[in-house]
Amino acid sequence: MLFVFGYRAQKIRSKKLSVLIHNSDEHKDIQSCTVEVHFQKIIDKEGDDYEVIPNSNFYVSRTACRDNTSVYHISGKKKTFKDVGNLLRSHGIDLDHNRFLILQGEVEQIAMMKPKGQTEHDEGMLEYLEDIIGCGRLN
Known part of the structure; x- marks a missing residue:
């Protein structure tokens, strides 16, 4: 999740983003890796039960490339890191203080x-x- 939320390589115990890309004898030419986190709003019910709010789902993804750059998407549309941060903050996920994790x-x-x-x-x-x-x- 930290990767998708834009944390720097050092924060996720890595020297650079490109080392996150799979590299083995069988798969030498992989140029990128992508992680998606899916969200949806819910209404808490009694116990472990909940109700999904219709049309509230979205997903955020980040792709790391061999040249150590990354690309962000919101529900499949290319966006900036700032766009991702604004969207997550609007849903109560505070990336600035990292208190959600x-x-x-x-x-x-x-x-x-x-x-x-x-x-x-x-x-x-x-x-x-x-x-x-x-x-x-x-x-």
């Missing part, structure tokens, strides 16, 4: 946070939670 290694980092940041620029548990909840914008 907790990555490997971050659980311990979060658990070890001080209760409150010592200075205005420190982030403790209080500031972290305020950021997730959104009340930090009110300060």
Whole structure:
């Protein structure tokens, strides 16, 4: 998912995008790789049940090329990274603060946070939670 959401190669444990492309003796000439993430709005029901909102589905894809460039698509139409970000933000996925996913290694980092940041620029548990909840914008 991080790849589709535009994270740089270093953030997804890679030196460059082209190393994500399959390369084996049987498949030497593959020039790109693509990942799609599909979305649809739902209405939560009781328990694990939900109802899909009609015509709310869309998908975002990113293709990495051998020359380390990438191309984005929204539901099959070529778009910019900015377009993808705007669309995802409009659906409540905050790419700026990455609070929709907790990555490997971050659980311990979060658990070890001080209760409150010592200075205005420190982030403790209080500031972290305020950021997730959104009340930090009110300060």
